[in-house]
Structure formats: C-alpha cells, structure tokens
Amino acid sequence: VNKVDALNTAFNLKNVAIVGVAPGEAGFNTGRLFLSAIVEYGFPGRIYPVHPDGGEVLGLKVYPSISDIPEAVDYVISCIRAPLIPRLIRECSEARAKVLCLFTAGFSETGISSNQELESQIGELARETGVRVIGPNCMGIFSPRARFSYAADFPKETGRAGLICQSGGNTLYIIRAAGARGITFGKAISYGNGSDIDETDLLGYFHQDSEIDMVAMYIEGVRDGSRFRRALKELAVEKPLVVVKGGRTPKGVSAVASHTASLAGSDELWEQVLKHAGAIQVDTLDELVDMLVALSLMSPPGEKRVVSLGMGGGAGVLAADEWDRAGFAQPPLPEEIAEEFRTALGNPAGTSMNNPIDVPHFGLGNPNFYEALKSLMSWDGFDFLAFHLPLRGMMLTMSVGDMVISMETDTLMNLRQETTKPMVGVIHYLANAESWQYAAKYAERLQKAGIPVFYSVASTANAINRLIGYHNYPGYTADGSSG
Amino acid sequence: VNKVDALNTAFNLKNVAIVGVAPGEAGFNTGRLFLSAIVEYGFPGRIYPVHPDGGEVLGLKVYPSISDIPEAVDYVISCIRAPLIPRLIRECSEARAKVLCLFTAGFSETGISSNQELESQIGELARETGVRVIGPNCMGIFSPRARFSYAADFPKETGRAGLICQSGGNTLYIIRAAGARGITFGKAISYGNGSDIDETDLLGYFHQDSEIDMVAMYIEGVRDGSRFRRALKELAVEKPLVVVKGGRTPKGVSAVASHTASLAGSDELWEQVLKHAGAIQVDTLDELVDMLVALSLMSPPGEKRVVSLGMGGGAGVLAADEWDRAGFAQPPLPEEIAEEFRTALGNPAGTSMNNPIDVPHFGLGNPNFYEALKSLMSWDGFDFLAFHLPLRGMMLTMSVGDMVISMETDTLMNLRQETTKPMVGVIHYLANAESWQYAAKYAERLQKAGIPVFYSVASTANAINRLIGYHNYPGYTADGSSG
Numbered sequence: 015v016n017k018v019d020a021l022n023t024a025f026n027l028k029n030v031a032i033v034g035v036a037p038g039e040a041g042f043n044t045g046r047l048f049l050s051a052i053v054e055y056g057f058p059g060r061i062y063p064v065h066p067d068g069g070e071v072l073g074l075k076v077y078p079s080i081s082d083i084p085e086a087v088d089y090v091i092s093c094i095r096a097p098l099i100p101r102l103i104r105e106c107s108e109a110r111a112k113v114l115c116l117f118t119a120g121f122s123e124t125g126i127s128s129n130q131e132l133e134s135q136i137g138e139l140a141r142e143t144g145v146r147v148i149g150p151n152c153m154g155i156f157s158p159r160a161r162f163s164y165a166a167d168f169p170k171e172t173g174r175a176g177l178i179c180q181s182g183g184n185t186l187y188i189i190r191a192a193g194a195r196g197i198t199f200g201k202a203i204s205y206g207n208g209s210d211i212d213e214t215d216l217l218g219y220f221h222q223d224s225e226i227d228m229v230a231m232y233i234e235g236v237r238d239g240s241r242f243r244r245a246l247k248e249l250a251v252e253k254p255l256v257v258v259k260g261g262r263t264p265k266g267v268s269a270v271a272s273h274t275a276s277l278a279g280s281d282e283l284w285e286q287v288l289k290h291a292g293a294i295q296v297d298t299l300d301e302l303v304d305m306l307v308a309l310s311l312m313s314p315p316g317e318k319r320v321v322s323l324g325m326g327g328g329a330g331v332l333a334a335d336e337w338d339r340a341g342f343a344q345p346p347l348p349e350e351i352a353e354e355f356r357t358a359l360g361n362p363a364g365t366s367m368n369n370p371i372d373v374p375h376f377g378l379g380n381p382n383f384y385e386a387l388k389s390l391m392s393w394d395g396f397d398f399l400a401f402h403l404p405l406r407g408m409m410l411t412m413s414v415g416d417m418v419i420s421m422e423t424d425t426l427m428n429l430r431q432e433t434t435k436p437m438v439g440v441i442h443y444l445a446n447a448e449s450w451q452y453a454a455k456y457a458e459r460l461q462k463a464g465i466p467v468f469y470s471v472a473s474t475a476n477a478i479n480r481l482i483g484y485h486n487y488p489g490y491t492a493d494g495s496s497g
Numbered sequence: 498v499n500k501v502d503a504l505n506t507a508f509n510l511k512n513v514a515i516v517g518v519a520p521g522e523a524g525f526n527t528g529r530l531f532l533s534a535i536v537e538y539g540f541p542g543r544i545y546p547v548h549p550d551g552g553e554v555l556g557l558k559v560y561p562s563i564s565d566i567p568e569a570v571d572y573v574i575s576c577i578r579a580p581l582i583p584r585l586i587r588e589c590s591e592a593r594a595k596v597l598c599l600f601t602a603g604f605s606e607t608g609i610s611s612n613q614e615l616e617s618q619i620g621e622l623a624r625e626t627g628v629r630v631i632g633p634n635c636m637g638i639f640s641p642r643a644r645f646s647y648a649a650d651f652p653k654e655t656g657r658a659g660l661i662c663q664s665g666g667n668t669l670y671i672i673r674a675a676g677a678r679g680i681t682f683g684k685a686i687s688y689g690n691g692s693d694i695d696e697t698d699l700l701g702y703f704h705q706d707s708e709i710d711m712v713a714m715y716i717e718g719v720r721d722g723s724r725f726r727r728a729l730k731e732l733a734v735e736k737p738l739v740v741v742k743g744g745r746t747p748k749g750v751s752a753v754a755s756h757t758a759s760l761a762g763s764d765e766l767w768e769q770v771l772k773h774a775g776a777i778q779v780d781t782l783d784e785l786v787d788m789l790v791a792l793s794l795m796s797p798p799g800e801k802r803v804v805s806l807g808m809g810g811g812a813g814v815l816a817a818d819e820w821d822r823a824g825f826a827q828p829p830l831p832e833e834i835a836e837e838f839r840t841a842l843g844n845p846a847g848t849s850m851n852n853p854i855d856v857p858h859f860g861l862g863n864p865n866f867y868e869a870l871k872s873l874m875s876w877d878g879f880d881f882l883a884f885h886l887p888l889r890g891m892m893l894t895m896s897v898g899d900m901v902i903s904m905e906t907d908t909l910m911n912l913r914q915e916t917t918k919p920m921v922g923v924i925h926y927l928a929n930a931e932s933w934q935y936a937a938k939y940a941e942r943l944q945k946a947g948i949p950v951f952y953s954v955a956s957t958a959n960a961i962n963r964l965i966g967y968h969n970y971p972g973y974t975a976d977g978s979s980g
Contacts, residue, residue, distance in 0.1 A: 187887065327666065328667035328717075329666050331717060337748065368755065443670045453930075
C-alpha cells in the first residue's frame with residue numbers, strides 16, 4: 015500500500031494488535047499501558063494482545079503471534095525489542111497487517127552503527143513488503159473519530175486540528191494541554207525517527223485532508239530538505255501551520271541526535287524556511303497551544319488598540335505595562351463612556367474607570383455596567399477587548415466561586431452575542447491547584463461562547479501579535495489560494 | 498507614637514477594630530470580608546466590629562463608634578468613605594487607638610484636587626495626633642506570628658521573609674503564590690498611597706527587624722527619592738531585596754497615577770537605582786516568587802554547569818535548548834558515569850544516558866540507578882543537578898500518582914542528604930488542575946527536603962542567573978557587611 019492509503023487505514027482503524035503485552039493479570043509493561051488505555055478510552059473495534067505465552071489479559075485472548083490472529087489487522091503496535099522488528103515486519107506482511115507502529119526504540123538514536131543499519135533495514139522492508147511503518151521510537155496515531163487513543167484521558171471530541179509530532183511525550187502534552195483549552199484534534203501522529211512515514215509525508219497527508227483545517231507540528235529535524243520545504247509551503251499556503259522546532263541551540267541539537275537521530279540544522283536556516291513558507295514559528299509547547307486557541311477562536315483585530323477591563327488596580331498596572339511592551343496601544347476612553355462606567359457603579363472610590371477599566375468585586379453583575387460595556391463595544395476607537403481576572407489576587411476566596419463564575423461569564427457571553435469585535439479573556443494570578451480548577455470552569459464557559467482564554471497578559475499579546483502577523487503575511491489570502 | 502513603634506504595635510496586635518462592617522447577619526460589604534477572614538484565620542485577640550447601627554454580627558457585639566470600645570485598640574481597619582476619615586482619625590486619637598489602616602480609597606488616585614487635599618490632610622493629622630496611618634487604598638498588615646490575616650487562606654506559618662507591597666491585589670497574590678512554593682512571610686504590608694507610613698519607612702523598618710532575613714517589594718512610585726535611595730541601599734546591603742516595579746512603560750505609568758497616585762519615574766532611572774543599591778529587579782510577580790524560592794532554598798552554584806536529569810526525550814531536547822539559551826553549560830558525563838546509568842537500567846532503548854539523562858518510567862525507583870546518581874553527584878565537572886518532570890507529557894495518567902510521588906521524591910530527598918551540591922526540581926508540562934494538584938504534592942516533599950522547585954526550565958534558569966548575579970554583586974559580602 016502507498017503511504018496515504020496506509021494513513022487512511024490507520025486513522026480509521028477497525029482493529030488493533032499490540033505486540034509485547036506482558037502476560038498474566040498482574041503483568042506490567044508498556045504494552046499493557048497501551049492495551050489498557052485503548053480499552054479504557056472506549057475503542058469499539060477488535061483488540062488483539064500478542065505475546066508468545068498466550069493466555070488472557072483484561073479478559074482478552076492473547077495471541078502467540080500476529081499470524082495467529084483470525085483477520086487482517088489494520089494497525090499493529092510493537093512494544094518488543096529492536097532486533098525482533100525485521101521478523102515482525104515479515105510476519106505482518108504474511109498476515110496482511112497494514113500499518114505497523116513501532117513504539118520500540120533502540121535504533122539510530124543510540125548512535126550505534128549496527129542499530130542505525132537496523133533502522134535503514136526497516137525502512138527498506140517497509141517499502142519492499144508494503145507494511146508501512148510509523149516510527150520507530152514513537153506513540154503512533156490518535157484518532158478520536160475512530161475512538162482510538164493510547165491515553166485514556168485524551169479528549170473524546172473530534173476537532174479540526176491536525177498534529178504532527180516527532181516526540182511521544184510532547185504529543186501527550188500538546189493533546190492534553192490543547193484539550194484543556196477547548197482545542198481538540200481530528201488526527202494526531204507521533205512519528206519518532208520517521209524511518210518510513212516521515213514529516214514530509216505527513217505534511218502532504220494533512221494538506222489533502224479535508225477534515226483538517228489547521229496543523230500543529232513539533233519537529234526535531236528532516237531527512238530530505240527540499241522535499242520537506244515544498245510540502246511545508248504547500249500546506250502553509252492553505253492551512254495555518256504552527257511549528258515548534260526542538261534543537262535550536264548547540265546543546266539542543268546534540269540532545270536531538272540521541273532522541274530521534276535527526277539532523278537538527280541551524281536555527282537561522284529553520285527560521286528562514288518556516289518564515290518563507292508562511293508557517294508560524296513559536297518557541298514553546300504552551301505558545302503552540304496559545305496559537306491554536308487564537309487561530310480557532312478569534313478573528314485578527316484590525317489594529318493593535320486594546321481596551322483592558324478587569325479586577326485589581328495593581329494587576330491593571332502590570333497588565334498596562336505588558337500590553338505596552340508588546341506594542342499594543344491602550345487608548346483612553348471617550349469621556350462619556352468613562353462617565354457611564356463611573357455612574358453605573360456609583361462612582362466607586364479606588365477604581366480606575368478609564369483604560370484599564372478596573373471592575374470592583376461583583377461589578378460585572380451590575381446591569382448598568384453591562385449597558386456601559388455595550389456602549390464601549392460600539393466605540394470605533396479600539397480593536398479588541400481584553401478581560402482580565404487575577405484569580406488569586408482577590409480578597410474573596412474560591413468559596414463563592416460558582417456564583418461568581420456564572421454571573422461574570424454570563425455577562426461576557428451575552429456581550430459576545432452583541433458585537434463582532436474580538437474579545438479575549440486573560441485568567442491569571444493562578445499558582446495553585448484550586449485556582450486552576452476555578453480557571454478551567456471559567457475558561458470552559460468562555461471558550462464555548464467563542465471567547466479565547468489565555469493565562470497571562472504577555473502570552474495573550476504574543477499570540478495576538480502572531481495572529482496579526484500571520485494574516486498580514488504576503489503569501490496569505492483570505493480565500494486560502496496561494497498568494 | 499513614632500512609625501517604628503506603630504509598626505511594632507500593628508504587627509504584634511492584641512486587638513482589632515473594623516469600622517464600617519455591614520450590620521445584620523445577612524449584610525455584605527468589604528468590612529464583612531475583613532471581619533470574617535480575621536475570625537476564620539483564627540485571630541486570638543479581641544475583635545471589635547464598628548457600625549453606627551450597633552447590634553451583632555458573627556456573634557460579635559457591634560460598637561457604634563471607636564470611642565465606645567472598652568479598651569485602647571492596637572489596629573483599626575477603616576472601610577468607610579473617604580470624607581469621613583479626618584473625623585475617624587480624631588476619634589482614634591481620643592480613644593487612644595494606635596494604628597489606622599485605611600482600606601478606604603477615593604483620595605489622590607482619583608486625580609480630583611479636593612481628594613488630593615483630603616489625602617494631604619490625613620498625612621498631617623497622622624503626624625499631629627500620633628495615630629499612624631497605613632494607606633489609604635490598601636489591605637494593611639498580615640502577621641502570622643500574631644495570627645492576624647485579612648485572608649483566611651493565607652499560610653499559618655511564620656517565615657523570615659518580609660513583604661512591602663503598594664497594591665492590595667498583588668499582596669494577596671504574592672503571599673498565596675509564595676505559600677504554595679514553601680515560602681512564608683513573617684510580616685507583610687500592603688501600604689497603598691502611603692500618605693503617612695511610606696515605602697521608605699518600611700524599608701527602614703525591615704532593615705532593623707532581626708526577624709526578617711529577606712524582603713520582597715512591589716512598588717509603583719516614591720515620594721522622596723533621595724531618602725528612598727538611602728533606605729534601599731541600607732537594606733539591600735544586608736538582606737536580599739527583590740523588587741517588581743509597576744508602571745515601567747508610558748501606559749503603565751498612567752495606570753499607576755490612577756491606582757496609587759505615585760510618580761512612577763523613568764524605567765531607566767529605576768533600573769539604575771535598584772542596580773546601584775544591590776537590589777534584585779525582576780519583571781513579574783511570578784519571577785519575584787521564583788527569586789524568593791532560589792534565595793531561600795539554594796546556595797548559588799559556583800559556575801553555570803548543569804546536569805539535567807528527567808523524563809521524556811522531547812522534553813529533554815527543549816530543556817537543553819532552554820539551558821543553552823540562558824547561558825548554562827551542559828557538560829557531557831564522563832563515560833564511566835554514563836555507563837553506570839546505562840547498566841543500572843539494563844541499557845534501555847530510546848533513552849539518552851548522557852546530559853540530559855533521560856529516565857524511563859520508574860527509573861528513579863531503581864537502587865542501581867541511585868548508586869549511579871551518587872557517582873554523578875561526586876563528579877566535579879558540574880555545579881548543580883536539575884531534575885525535570887514533564888507531568889502531562891507522560892503515558893501514565895495521574896492514577897498511579899501517590900506511589901510514584903513517594904518513590905521519586907524519596908530518591909531525590911535521599912540524594913539531597915548525601916551531597917552539598919545544589920539541586921533543583923523543575924515540574925513542568927502542567928496545564929490543568931489535576932496536574933497542579935499532583936505538582937503541589939511533589940513540590941511540597943521536595944521543598945521540605947531543601948530542594949527548590951520551579952515550574953519551567955526558563956524560569957529556573959532565570960532565577961539561578963539572578964542568584965549568581967546577586968552573589969557576585971560587588972557590594973555584597975558573605976558576612977552581610979557593606980562591601
């Protein structure tokens with residue numbers, strides 16, 4: 015099979031085999047972690063644990079080998095040792111198994127030449143037999159549409175983002191962190207050393223995939239630069255592509271060598287290539303998630319004029335500094351609007367009613383304040399509203415939480431209905447589990463209403479700057495055609 | 498009374514009055530928030546709510562005025578309106594109340610000249626009557642030794658850090674965020690507009706206070722520059738002083754004017770003044786807390802050579818990039834030590850055993866791995882060990898949490914006993930409430946063993962860079978004398 019058909023099969027898998035599942039009910043190894051996650055997540059297809067000892071595990075029959083399974087398997091996960099892989103590929107070929115995912119590591123990333131040769135051999139065997147290989151040294155595919163996951167806690171919803179990730183751990187984090195921010199993936203793949211299906215194949219795959227609207231990528235290196243650049247550009251011209259490049263410093267580059275054995279390339283070259291292609295380069299995984307949030311939930315503001323509204327004078331001062339430092343203008347409100355805010359709240363002492371607008375406790379629940387907010391939103395002197403909530407910088411503890419959450423979010427959600435002007439929420443001053451729990455509830459409501467939420471003013475400004483930059487990129491046209 | 502005596506009285510208060518407590522059991526206002534927090538935190542002294550209507554609240558008698566209280570009050574909190582304050586000061590004076598904290602706002606920060614005059618009048622009355630005033634527009638004092646707090650959830654332990662903070666909200670956040678990181682304050686004060694007791698008085702107070710070893714400060718502006726600079730230097734020469742300056746950009750400066758009516762001054766001048774004094778300037782409140790953690794829990798490494806140990810290949814690559822970017826060297830391990838790690842874990846595939854050292858799941862529980870760690874710690878080719886734990890980037894979900902926490906932290910805590918080399922923990926890849934909860938348990942154990950914990954590699958590197966800079970400051974001498 016060709017790689018596109020193989021990926022189609024894998025992302026729509028109807029059955030799965032896991033080779034190297036520890037036998038016995040008390041057994042524990044990575045194969046068992048895969049197996050129990052697949053079961054717990056709710057995969058509706060047939061599941062075939064494989065181990066020479068046979069027996070039963072989690073109530074499932076264990077098959078001694080791939081060839082003992084009574085049907086052709088769509089997707090095989092290998093957790094056995096590297097030297098056994100060539101034989102496994104041949105067995106898969108004979109049993110007409112279609113795609114092999116190698117969690118198995120111990121190849122070129124070890125720096126040992128015999129292991130490097132083994133990896134080349136695997137690539138060749140894949141091409142020869144048509145059993146397409148994902149990995150080695152990876153987690154493989156996540157497909158919520160097929161209800162298939164190797165982590166039981168991954169989101170159940172199918173989103174329209176795609177993920178191409180060279181690191182298994184980073185894949186786990188990106189999917190979980192994005193899920194907590196209301197961003198779900200339709201298809202995600204952790205591809206490790208990429209001995210057969212590589213980064214370029216995956217860019218091409220998501221380029222032609224009408225179920226995927228935007229792509230996130232973590233990459234450590236490429237095998238074929240010119241093919242990669244072409245695929246990068248083809249994708250980025252049509253769909254937003256956000257990229258974290260791992261291994262940008264000399265020490266990062268050497269860590270890459272022992273992680274996925276990729277040639278990391280120079281940081282300058284990568285920046286140029288990504289910029290030229292119209293991809294959005296970010297520095298950290300959290301910035302990657304921020305960028306997906308911005309792309310999914312907000313239209314780019316026309317100019318960089320923000321009105322900031324929130325609780326706490328000191329938090330407002332630091333927020334004003336952050337917006338200013340990031341190049342955003344903070345225009346003073348027209349006097350009649352400032353006056354409307356002041357009057358709404360009975361001229362409260364100790365709160366600024368200009369920009370930033372300092373809302374006292376429970377201010378957002380006031381109907382006159384809401385009218386003032388509506389007047390503000392129709393003022394054409396600014397481009398977006400930033401609401402900031404310094405959670406652990408308020409006198410109230412979390413005990414009054416749920417009431418405040420619905421009152422405040424209702425106000426913002428109603429406002430969202432009445433205007434097309436972009437709005438963002440900044441929930442900050444967190445620092446403990448209780449406040450993250452509160453923040454999650456708050457964020458969930460806002461996200462569902464189409465208001466993106468970020469966790470610091472600096473990261474919000476950063477994401478919006480990149481969003482504006484992306485939409486102003488000369489190669490970008492609103493209809494998605496190549497500019 | 499002079500200001501030092503007044504502050505001594507306030508921080509050791511035996512009784513408190515709150516003026517402006519909403520009457521009736523169902524009443525709600527800021528006075529009630531103060532009152533219930535003071536009760537809930539467990540203040541053992543006498544508590545006198547004050548309101549003209551009298552009656553009872555939370556089982557406490559409400560006094561119509563300060564003069565009706567049967568004893569001289571150490572500390573009076575005012576939540577009534579600004580125009581009533583001059584009369585309140587006179588009443589306090591007659592009733593021999595000692596210190597008045599004005600939560601009351603509506604003074605110079607409003608920009609209205611009559612309110613500015615009112616504030617000057619209050620400063621004069623304080624000097625005239627000897628009733629020393631904290632504020633207006635502030636939360637006042639927090640004194641765990643006296644079991645006195647205006648937030649019920651503040652830490653109960655008395656620490657050796659002092660806090661001087663011009664913003665009430667920022668005070669709430671700093672105390673809570675530091676508490677979650679194992680740093681507790683001995684005395685903290687939110688002083689707002691500083692009409693009587695000001696920033697310079699407070700620097701002087703903490704300078705002479707033998708219970709305070711280091712000072713954190715959030716400041717928006719000063720009234721008397723040359724007095725301030727002298728006090729700053731006197732303190733910073735003897736005790737570490739970490740400062741966030743709010744209002745550094747033009748918009749931040751104008752936000753300061755409507756917050757505490759301070760003259761913010763130019764950012765360049767502030768940087769010079771702080772640097773010259775030997776204070777440690779940081780940019781955000783989280784950096785301030787990071788710095789307190791570094792100062793409290795680690796000795797500065799001799800040079801900037803880190804060995805990084807943790808879970809996840811991709812996380813290790815990004816960590817290597819971050820350390821490199823922050824100017825830290827990551828020396829390769831001597832071959833015999835690398836070999837010891839590899840042998841300990843049975844030459845695991847897919848994990849790097851050099852620097853970074855990639856620990857597989859459960860690796861830290863292995864006794865041979867522990868022996869390898871001991872060999873590592875005695876190698877003189879590096880200056881500190883960084884353990885990083887990418888919480889949500891691991892295949893295991895949190896369900897196995899408690900077992901893993903004790904196994905892993907025990908290993909690190911035992912190691913901490915066997916060496917004097919600095920060690921830091923980086924708990925990252927968080928992003929939801931469950932992982933913050935897990936992180937908190939993990940961090941608490943490490944902190945108690947004297948291992949500082951941070952929440953990203955970048956912020957760890959930043960704090961250590963500042964710690965090294967502080968100890969290399971020409972004015973600093975290890976015995977605390979002026980250099």
